Amino acid sequence: MPLITYRQALNEALAEEIERDENVVLIGEEVAEYNGAYKVTEGLWAKYGDKRVVDAPISEAGFIGMGVGASMLGVRPVMELMFWSFAYVAMDQMINNAATVRYMSGGLINCPIVVRGPANGGTNVGATHSHTPENLFASMPGLKVVVPATAYDAKGLMKAAIRDDDPVYVMENTLLYGEKWEVPTNDELEEGELVIPLGVADLKREGTDLSIIAHGRCVIESLKAAEVLKHDHGLDVEVLDLRSIRPLDEDAILATVRKTNNVLLVDENRPFCGVSSMIATIIQEKAFDDLDGPIMRVNTIDAPAIYSPGVEPHQLPNVDRIVAKVLDMQISK
């Protein structure tokens, strides 16, 4: 099984879907001739040409709205946002139009659009370029929100997103683009293709003492923290990767809570009205009796993203903050 980067995995997924369905088209700023601002679309324009890979002007409301219109007619556009922070420029199209057209037409119209790109802090680019808006979009019925944590998940979830008949917003992570994971080639797979259904969480690490529930890069930080906790403190930590925020794998959440009876939510969203607030509510409503103690959280510190390279890493969930929080919880084995 080859080791490939998160970036390469996404690139493979896009290429395979372009090959599979002639209605799939990639549109976005710098996706074609420039080969992608983060090189996710590298080589695709050269291989598939102007019709399938299209450079858009810097006008998010215009081109995302255009993608929504084209998707209503049966085209399957995959739109790249250079940063998810720029989604706010296209919010009317992404929420008022993409999320609601199916509902307001009484089910007559589908909108099979994918919007993708990096959504995260940690690259020292200041408050306007560091948003993690999965809570914002996941709060809107009609939308699906996917947050892959590994190259394997990135490939499988992206392919599922493109095949989906509803709008799917895929939030990648800049800090993971260069990281490598094992991803099987199609020849190595029985099914022939890696497609991961949306709404299935993945137990990335089994454990008995505590459940960490996370998504995106926080899964990676949590796995590292779990190693430290095992090695230094003898704690056996389970790490559940949500993979998609909507649909949400509630069964997997409740199962891990019932197994370990202790929960830490790790989420790069801020704590106020974030994804972790939602997960905590679900656990409180449906598995309260299974808890040995309060549900705790590690989130991005509740301020706009600070620029300072010396400080920003501490604003985000990281191994140290996760380990410290777990030790605070004083879990009895």
Added chain:
Amino acid sequence: MPAQNKTNADKKSACSKAVDYSQAEINKQLTPEDKVELYRQMVRIRKFEQISLKYYNQGVMGGFLHLYIGQEAVAVGTCSLKGDHDHYITTYRDHGHALALGMNMNECMAELFGKATGCSKGKGGSMHFFAPDKNYWGGHGIVGGQTPLGAGLAYGVKYLGHKGSCLCYMGDGAINQGAYHEALNLAGLWDLPVIFIIENNGYSMGTSQKRSSAHPEEGLAARAEGYGIEWDVINGENIYEVRAKTWEAMERAHNESRPTVLEIDTYRYYGHSVADANAKKYRSKEEIERYQREHDPLKIWQNILIEEGHLTEDEAKQIDKEAKEEALASAKFAEESPYPEVADIMDDIYYEVDRGTDKAKHGKYFFND
């Protein structure tokens, strides 16, 4: 207050009065029956609107009601040109286009009443009519928000290799929205077969064009020049002119895949919505009455048909009567139809949830479902 459309009439189409658009090729193809049918469609829209206003005032409908009365020649003229691959999308003032494209009054009126038999099952309301089987893509509530969608429908037409177009309507207020300019840039840049139609009734809600749009003298469509897009101004009270000039734009879309911006000057007799039903706070009674007296598209078309010998006054009265009966019957249908069930709130949100597929079993979509 000076009449906005008087200045509009001095714009690019000033010479239009001298041109006999009845002799345009697309209009010469009309049979007498076709011409009477155009009249019937205009009358149907007006009666539908009048009856809906009556019921709205009785409090049986929710939300807003943006009436199209006074603008009928625009929808009927442009929609009468539809081919298999021509698509239509508009703003919240969407009843006229819906009827002109063949939606039936029952499903439209029932939607206003919020009934399960409505075209959007009571989920969209007045501003959100849709009929994709008739190439009608709504019905959109945010001013200017539909303009990138219109460009996208045109992109779809082109991508799928069809010889077609998208007619994307908006009011004059929409041209000041950023989304409109982005859509125009994309249309000009990517040769999209889209026709942006500004139904210029002189007022963005309660604010006159002069108080809302910079440099209105030359015409609102003239901004298209900045994007290298052809534009024209049309007298929206004459259906011959509407059809002839819109067809020119559609041919440009069909044959050259190039966009056009058309400004169709028209007038609404009622307010922006029933919230300002009289609309007399921002325009004079005299102005409204003058338009009704001198510029009414129904009367103008009726007179042309009578002059051409295709219609008698008695026949016109009969058409009027039938349309009113049809509209009243649709109100009865709507009244007698059931509301959606409370459980129906949860339908039509996700494709596979509605179909109960295996995929939908993978994760929870809804809180507390």
